[in-house]
Amino acid sequence: xxxxxxxxxxxxxxxxxxxxxxxxxxxxxxxxxxxxxxxxxxxxxxxxxxxxxxxxxxxxxxxxxxxxxxxxxxxxxxxxxxxxxxxxxxxxxxxxxxxxxxxxxxxxxxxxxxxxxxxxxxxxxxxxxxxxxxxxxxxxxxxxxxxxxxxxxxxxxxxxxxxxxxxxxxxxxxxxxxxxxxxxxxxxxxxxxxxxxxxxxxxxxxxxxxxxxxxxxxxxxxxxxxxxxxxxxxxxxxxxxxxxxxxxxxxxx
Amino acid sequence: xxxxxxxxxxxxxxxxxxxxxxxxxxxxxxxxxxxxxxxxxxxxxxxxxxxxxxxxxxxxxxxxxxxxxxxxxxxxxxxxxxxxxxxxxxxxxxxxxxxxxxxxxxxxxxxxxxxxxxxxxxxxxxxxxxxxxxxxxxxxxxxxxxxxxxxxxxxxxxxxxxxxxxxxxxxxxxxxxxxxxxxxxxxxxxxxxxxxxxxxxxxxxxxxxxxxxxxxxxxxxxxxxxxxxxxxxxxxxxxxxxxxxxxx
Numbered sequence: 001x002x003x004x005x006x007x008x009x010x011x012x013x014x015x016x017x018x019x020x021x022x023x024x025x026x027x028x029x030x031x032x033x034x035x036x037x038x039x040x041x042x043x044x045x046x047x048x049x050x051x052x053x054x055x056x057x058x059x060x061x062x063x064x065x066x067x068x069x070x071x072x073x074x075x076x077x078x079x080x081x082x083x084x085x086x087x088x089x090x091x092x093x094x095x096x097x098x099x100x101x102x103x104x105x106x107x108x109x110x111x112x113x114x115x116x117x118x119x120x121x122x123x124x125x126x127x128x129x130x131x132x133x134x135x136x137x138x139x140x141x142x143x144x145x146x147x148x149x150x151x152x153x154x155x156x157x158x159x160x161x162x163x164x165x166x167x168x169x170x171x172x173x174x175x176x177x178x179x180x181x182x183x184x185x186x187x188x189x190x191x192x193x194x195x196x197x198x199x200x201x202x203x204x205x206x207x208x209x210x211x212x213x214x215x216x217x218x219x220x221x222x223x224x225x226x227x228x229x230x231x232x233x234x235x236x237x238x239x240x241x242x243x244x245x246x247x248x249x250x251x252x253x
Numbered sequence: 254x255x256x257x258x259x260x261x262x263x264x265x266x267x268x269x270x271x272x273x274x275x276x277x278x279x280x281x282x283x284x285x286x287x288x289x290x291x292x293x294x295x296x297x298x299x300x301x302x303x304x305x306x307x308x309x310x311x312x313x314x315x316x317x318x319x320x321x322x323x324x325x326x327x328x329x330x331x332x333x334x335x336x337x338x339x340x341x342x343x344x345x346x347x348x349x350x351x352x353x354x355x356x357x358x359x360x361x362x363x364x365x366x367x368x369x370x371x372x373x374x375x376x377x378x379x380x381x382x383x384x385x386x387x388x389x390x391x392x393x394x395x396x397x398x399x400x401x402x403x404x405x406x407x408x409x410x411x412x413x414x415x416x417x418x419x420x421x422x423x424x425x426x427x428x429x430x431x432x433x434x435x436x437x438x439x440x441x442x443x444x445x446x447x448x449x450x451x452x453x454x455x456x457x458x459x460x461x462x463x464x465x466x467x468x469x470x471x472x473x474x475x476x477x478x479x480x481x482x483x484x485x486x487x488x489x490x491x492x493x494x495x496x497x498x499x500x501x
Contacts, residue, residue: 048377049377050373050376050377070275073379074275074379075379076379077376077377077378077379078378078379080377080378080379082374082377082378084370084373084374085370086369086370088369088370088371088373088374089371090371090374091365091366091369091371101378102378104278104280104281105277105278105281105378105379105380106378106379160377
């Protein structure tokens, strides 16, 4: 569980996070949604320790991130898996080397143990024939799956995903969403996904945090988002006619 | 503007400290260092050999063509070639060229990693990205004096070939010139310079790549800025070292 209290972050005169408090639950897919500029990415990067908050606390299962020593922070980071928006795979490494990277860096396993683990996670993300290919030689969807494999290879307790569906076709997006949800449940990890894809919200949104202008405007599940009368959420989530009709149908039962 | 420059200089020295913090596992680092030796040192052998050989030849020809007074001995061609190549052309001139070749490679590769969030990925995993990316380059460039040593040899060889086969003097005269008034400290001075230039070549381009912001266009701009600053720093350091080590 990741608990955030009164998180504030400014860049120069611009206050991006204005006192956010929320809880990201273990074993659930926690989604951060909101318009561009609402503070989603800054919140995610602050959770990851890439940005230091001006005030407020972030605790990972009771461990307060900004009260930790550098060694403790690095230790905690080995428990974190991250899927970046552009996948952030290392260009010079093959798919298998990318996935094996956290194992090589942080474990004392033998080469064959690493190889077995890499084979296992690549199979888990349905990618069995790309071991020796470079990231530039595979499709965007495959790159995302490699990024997920790399993020989970070290059995993380926390999984962060920044726009995991950006640039993917609808079919691949659903595959990626379901894969993340399955992994979250299977390994009982705390997953935080930053997205503006409403399909993801409807598909896997178990705990949704809606941000507006740096503030938490609303929080609830995908079922609750249908019933909410919060106008900001309704305007954002049901901006397309299709989703409006889906909502009307849902409310009519 | 002055404050900005001072802040950048301060950041550069803080980067040095961070490079040695939290070292990467030796089993991983070993491979990275060997790869950088291959990319930066072995990969530069060809261009260094080409430049020094022909520059040595040109120095010999120009010296010969300027020796119009018959009283001036021919061995001066070898002497001038040796002095020019060892003191300046191999260590300084080649380092400026390397600021372009190695420097733009280092800045653009690290800058691209920054733009594509690969550096963020390293940090999120708990890897000290500066140690992981810059330390191997620093270690590889400890072999930079070896590269320049080869350049010195080839520069003088180029001068000898130009002088002898160009008909400007005999082999004995040229070799006599090379041996004339030889001061071994000049070699030490040249290698001290080369060693320090190597450290600059590894760190200044890394600094510009690591701390760049923006997209692909900014990677290009960072490479250009990195080349300018590496060259300026090499030239200034060259002046300071020459003043300190040779003027006594």
